Amino acid sequence: MRDVYVLGVGMIKFGRYPDKDVPQLGAEAALLALKDAGMSMKDIELLVCGNLFQANAMNAQRILQQIGQTGIPALNVSNACATGSTAFREAYLGVASGMYDVTMAVGVEQMGKMGLLGGGARSGGESVEGVLGSGLMPAVFGQAGVEHMRKYGTTVEQFAKVSVKNHKHSVHNPLSQYQVEVSLEDVLKARMVAYPNTLYMCCPTGDGAAAAILVSADKMKQYTNRPIKVACSVLTSDPWTERDLTMPDVNTLTRNAAKQAYEKAGLGPKDLDLVELHDCFATAELLHYENLGLCGEGEAGRMIDEGRTALGGDIPVNASGGLLSKGHPLGATGVANIYEIVTQLRGQAGARQVEGAKAGLAHVIGLGSACTIHILTA
C-alpha cells in the first residue's frame, strides 16, 4: 500500500440550515477543501460521499452537479455515526491502492431537529433491546456510564466535567454549533435525559458538512512541504460477544479498533498529542479514555478530575468542542474530526491550538456497528 496524505480540509459551521439541502451543504465544504488544498475539481479523481439520512439519494453525484461534473467515479457510503469516517477511509483506499493520486471525501448531514432515536441494527422491535427501549442511544450510553460507576466508583460529577470541558473548548472554535461555556452546576441541574446524562451531556442535533482531500506522496510534494500523513485507517465491526443490556458494544468495538490502529501506525497512546473522540454523550468520553488506552482501567474519572484531557493538559481530548458542543451531524462528524486533527497538526487552530502537536487520533463509533480510528501525523 502507498502512503496517503491529507492535503486539504474544509468544514462549514455546524448548526441549522433549513433553507439549504444536503448537496448544497456538501458542496460548500468541498469548495472549502479545494481552496485549502489549492486545487480545483479537475484535480479530483474520485469522490466518496458519506451521508446517513438520505443515503440512497446519490448525494455524491448531486454535489458534483454543483461544483463540477468531470466524469469521475463517485459513490455513496453509510455506516451509522461512522458514515463520514468510512467515506474518508474509502477515499484513503483509493489513493493507497495506487488507483488514484487525488481523492475527496465529503461527509454531510441535514438532521434538522431530528433526535438520535435509532439504535442501528439493534433498534426497533427486532431485538430484545429494541423491545425494551434500551436500544435508544441515550439509554445505551446512560447504561454504559452506570456500569462504569458500579465497577470503578466513577461519579456523576466526573461525567459532567466532560461537558464543562468540551463546551469550554468550543468557545475557541468558530465552526462549533455552540460557543458558550457551561458550569458544572449548569450541567448537573439540566434536565435529565437518561441517567447519568443530563441535557448538556448529550450531543445536540444539527446540520453540517466537512470535506478532505487525500493525495499520494508524489502529489503531496507538488503542493506542500508540510505533509500530514494518514498513519493508519482502521474500521471494525462487532466481534462475537455476549450481548447484554449493561455493556453495549461501544467498548469492545473501540478497543479492537485501537489495538489495530496503534499496531498499524507504529505508535502508542503516549505518542499522541491530541485526540478527537466520539463524545456523543458525556459518559462515552470517559469510557473511551480507557478504550483508547489514554489511561488505565477505571482511571478515567481521575483523568478528567486532573484536567489532563483539557486544553493545556498532557493529552487534550476534543479540543474542537467535541460532539457535545461542536455538534454531531451524523454523516459529517467523521470528516469533521479529521478536519480538527489536520488543523491542529498544521498549527492553525488559533486559541485552541495544542502546542507542537505532531500526532493526533480521530475516533468515531457507530452503533450497529462500526468503529473507525485514523491516526494522523505531521
Place this chain on the structure above:
Amino acid sequence: MRDVYVLGVGMIKFGRYPDKDVPQLGAEAALLALKDAGMSMKDIELLVCGNLFQANAMNAQRILQQIGQTGIPALNVSNACATGSTAFREAYLGVASGMYDVTMAVGVEQMGKMGLLGGGARSGGESVEGVLGSGLMPAVFGQAGVEHMRKYGTTVEQFAKVSVKNHKHSVHNPLSQYQVEVSLEDVLKARMVAYPNTLYMCCPTGDGAAAAILVSADKMKQYTNRPIKVACSVLTSDPWTERDLTMPDVNTLTRNAAKQAYEKAGLGPKDLDLVELHDCFATAELLHYENLGLCGEGEAGRMIDEGRTALGGDIPVNASGGLLSKGHPLGATGVANIYEIVTQLRGQAGARQVEGAKAGLAHVIGLGSACTIHILTA
C-alpha cells in the same frame, strides 16, 4: 495495484420474498458464495454491502449478525442501479490496495412490487425533467429509443426482439425471476408502458441477492488452479454535457466507462466472449451495443436482427436472461451479472453456456449517475 481474482460467487433465485428481510436475503447469497469458494466467514477480511432502498440500515452489519460477527470492517454503499457493482468495486479495491487478501461484496434488494419511478439526481421536482415527468425511468429509456429510431431508422420490432431473446435465454437460468419464452407478437401486443417499450420490454420488480468473494493472487493459488481475474474495474459519473430531454446520460456515461475499461483491461470488444449489460428496458440494450463498441454507430438494430447477440451468436448478450427476465432487484443486479460472467468463464452455465468463454464484460448503469464496467477473464 495488485491483481484481484473472483474465487467464489453466490446468488439466490430472483423473485418475491415477502416473508424475509434484506439481511436474510443477503446472508443467503453470502453463504452460497462461501460454499462456492470453499471458505468460511473466518476467512473474510472485509464486507461491503450494496443496498439501495434501505441504504442507511447497516445491512452489512446485519448480514454479519446472521453469518458470523468476526469483527471485520463492514460498510454500506449505494449508487442507484450501480449499487451492487459499486460494492463489488470497493471490495475489489480492498484487495487491489494490498490491505486485504480476501473480501466479500453482497448486493441485495427487497423491492416487493415497488416500481422504478425514481430518476436519481434528476427525479422529483428539482429538475426540468422531474417537473415534466420525464425523469421517470420508463420515459428516459423510451425517449432514448425514439431518438435512436429517428437517427438510424431502428424499428420497434428490433427493440422488441431484445425481449424475445432475453426471455428465451432465461429459460435456461434456474435463478431467473421468469423462465418463460415470449414471442415477438406477445411483446408487441403487450400493454404500452412508454413508447416504444411495452410491458415485456421493461424489467420486472422483485427481490434478490448475490455475493462475490475476491482474493489476491497468493490466496487464489491456495484454492484453485482455474483463476477468474478481474481485468478492470471502472466507475464513471456524468461528464459535463448539454442536458436535453432526448439524449439522457445513459449513452455518454457508458461510452466513457467502456473507453476506460478496454484501456485498463488491454482488451477490446472483439476479445469478449459474452456481455451482461444493463437492459433495464429493451431500448437500452440496443443503445449499449453501440455504447460498448460491440457494433458500429446505428448498427444495433441489424445486430439483433442477425442474431449475433443471442446464445450461439458471436457475442451473446445477457445469456442469464438479463434484467428483462432474470430480474432487477436494484442493489443485487451489479453482483448478479458478475455471478453470470464467473459462471460462464468456469464453464458451469449448463444449457446457456457460451462455449469456450474466456473473457466477459459486466455493465451496469445507474441514472443519477453512475456507470460501472468490470471485465473478467479466465
